[in-house]
Amino acid sequence: MYYPEIKILDCTIRDGGLMNNWQFPKEMVKDLFQGLVEAGVDYAELGYRVDKKMFSPKDHGPWRFCDEEDLREVAYKCDTKVSVMCDVGRTDYDTIIPASESVISMMRVACYVKEVDKGIHLMNHVKSLGYETTLNLMAVSTNLEPELDEALAQIAETDVDVVYLVDSFGYFYSEQIHYLADKYKSKLPGKEIGVHCHDNQLLAFANTIEAIIKNIHYVDGSIFGMGRGAGNCTTELLLSFLKNPKYRLRPVLSLIDKYFIEMKAKLQWGYEIPYMITGSLNKHPRPGIAFVKQRREGSKQSFQEYYDTLTDIDAVD
């Protein structure tokens, strides 16, 4: 039996853009959006909206900025809603037009727990412009419980539509997902909860299923798992798992064939030992990404040396 409340958000372009600096050709993003429409995916997240005073369009692809005119070239208003992510501290409030004039339906606000006031401020702004809103609390595996509880209490007082449980480092096992899902559900009455998992320990899909079992309704995936480092829960596995008759795997298979096999061979996201180690140690993937890059450039540092560095209690963390 399916639950119509469950929504798939495909974040391939937004999260995958971390692997290619958001340099996806417009024709490809247009194809991808159309494929997601045919697959019945509920939201297509087509990038970030960052401040051009902080990041230059000369140095980054268009999906780092998601200008309205760029979005309109690849997407349109339909049952697959366009989502864009804003980071706290990197958003020019003035670039956000009213939802009624935009092709964007949902604005997702990402922040750390310690920045939750800034996150709520930005979320209130986009909400006042008529968008569906989310708050994505990043890296909650690193917070002390009272800090997280306080943030959730603050968020409970807002009008945000969806609050995301984010496993930024790919650290959680099913046990932690169950615990935090229960916490989010109980501390945020009346709010929808979402989940966003990374695949450092090959648990992104499994943890997303566990979240669904715990009545979390918004689930993030990316096509072929494209995303930084180990990547994400895959959209194709979600489409295959979920029973809503509107979901169709077939259009996404075609996208994978056409674009993602080649991109993955070149950009190489996915399960690798350096990401598995940062995940298991509850660390940001940064040192893993640096290590993988150095090895591709000929570094002879071994996995053991890398592991010893990351587990050295005397090292600066």
Add this chain to the structure above:
Amino acid sequence: MYYPEIKILDCTIRDGGLMNNWQFPKEMVKDLFQGLVEAGVDYAELGYRVDKKMFSPKDHGPWRFCDEEDLREVAYKCDTKVSVMCDVGRTDYDTIIPASESVISMMRVACYVKEVDKGIHLMNHVKSLGYETTLNLMAVSTNLEPELDEALAQIAETDVDVVYLVDSFGYFYSEQIHYLADKYKSKLPGKEIGVHCHDNQLLAFANTIEAIIKNIHYVDGSIFGMGRGAGNCTTELLLSFLKNPKYRLRPVLSLIDKYFIEMKAKLQWGYEIPYMITGSLNKHPRPGIAFVKQRREGSKQSFQEYYDTLTDIDAVD
């Protein structure tokens, strides 16, 4: 808190051998065994024991046969016990010497549910020779419930030490693992239960954890997931997850560095769309393996065409 009852069985050479026809050099298997000893792994499965009248040593590597003298060149009696697998219908009973004279400690017997009588017969034989024994019931995702129940009832009457829940096709979600783990536990009182998962849907490690939560104590992994098609639960993730102080990840990292990065680049097991599709459809990976091979040889068949073939209700299954 850790449970000393939990045992890791590394089946890299046995299951990974399906990818290279068991052509692992002896020096490598020796290194691997020593690494598993240092990692605290409980069992190292070094291959199959198949009948040389059925398979010629000219056509297959030594770990297809696991002659006593070959095993003794790479392994020795210690806390990491040597395991070898026998398939029903492919085993020459006369080649099995008494356990007291062998470096092998455990013989695992693999069979389908419909062959359970043959499996029990072979298991009784190796048990009578003094080995630890298992029965690995393959592909139980394809059996009707009464068939499985009958097989388990027969097995309950035997002296087998461990009965394995095997997800041969990588089809199960946590829900099915929970259900079957409960069934095996209740139908096989006093027996240890093991689990062997495949990674077609990126759930091998997750499902192994779920099995552990359900008090299954014998868990299979292979280094870097090496195994047919999508591969297996990885040994490194098990070593990182389990809390027994004797388990050490570090020696396995060194093995991965030295051997498995290069082997995976060449042999290419792991998550791929054709295996994900057979897994999600509860089918043997055979058509996926054939498709992947044909694509590498230049075939232009698309994922969609492959999917359509496998889901065509009129096609011979």
